[in-house]
Amino acid sequence: MNPALMFIHSAGPQGENQGSYNLIKYVHNRLGNNAEVISPKMPTPEDPKYSDWKNELDKALAKHSGGIVLVGHSLGGSVLLKYFSEEVYHVKVLGLFIVAAPFWGKDDDWQRKDFFLQETFEQHLKEIPHIFLYHSRDEEIVPLSHHSVLAEKLPQSTCRILDGSDHLFENGLPELVRDIRRLLR
Numbered sequence: 001m002n003p004a005l006m007f008i009h010s011a012g013p014q015g016e017n018q019g020s021y022n023l024i025k026y027v028h029n030r031l032g033n034n035a036e037v038i039s040p041k042m043p044t045p046e047d048p049k050y051s052d053w054k055n056e057l058d059k060a061l062a063k064h065s066g067g068i069v070l071v072g073h074s075l076g077g078s079v080l081l082k083y084f085s086e087e088v089y090h091v092k093v094l095g096l097f098i099v100a101a102p103f104w105g106k107d108d109d110w111q112r113k114d115f116f117l118q119e120t121f122e123q124h125l126k127e128i129p130h131i132f133l134y135h136s137r138d139e140e141i142v143p144l145s146h147h148s149v150l151a152e153k154l155p156q157s158t159c160r161i162l163d164g165s166d167h168l169f170e171n172g173l174p175e176l177v178r179d180i181r182r183l184l185r
Contacts, residue, residue, distance in 0.1 A: 077101030
């Protein structure tokens with residue numbers, strides 16, 4: 001039986017061709033039968049609150065008892081980092097893939113305190129065997145400096161700095177799919 005891959009989307013509109021929609025579709029199409037791709041709709045994505053997203057994540061994770069691969073895009077990545085560094089969970093996380101995630105509190109534009117990570121959040125992620133971080137070099141929505149903070153705090157992670165300015169990765173992210181495939185082998 002193939003492991004589940006849970007994809008937590010970004011903030012903002014999530015309709016067709018919006019937000020994480022195209023990236024989720026790309027990952028699903030490229031992985032084919034190698035993983036069951038699940039993408040729970042997170043509540044109020046245009047006005048997200050961590051407690052609401054945490055509750056939805058609790059429900060989604062409760063449906064899985066085997067190994068799971070997690071992908072978080074933008075806010076979804078921040079939520080996964082916060083959740084797995086603060087909450088008690090009962091799934092085996094095979095890999096954590098964080099795409100273009102903000103590091104809340106880093107600068108004036110990113111001050112939603114409910115998404116802040118604890119001071120030593122990285123200490124609580126050591127049980128996750130594979131962590132990957134992806135970010136575009138010239139991205140304007142979430143600056144590369146946010147990726148740099150995460151990479152420094154998570155030295156065990158594999159970092160992929162990508163050419164270009166993509167945030168939504170509407171045409172896909174081959175590096176992500178390649179890394180997931182390698183992990184699933």
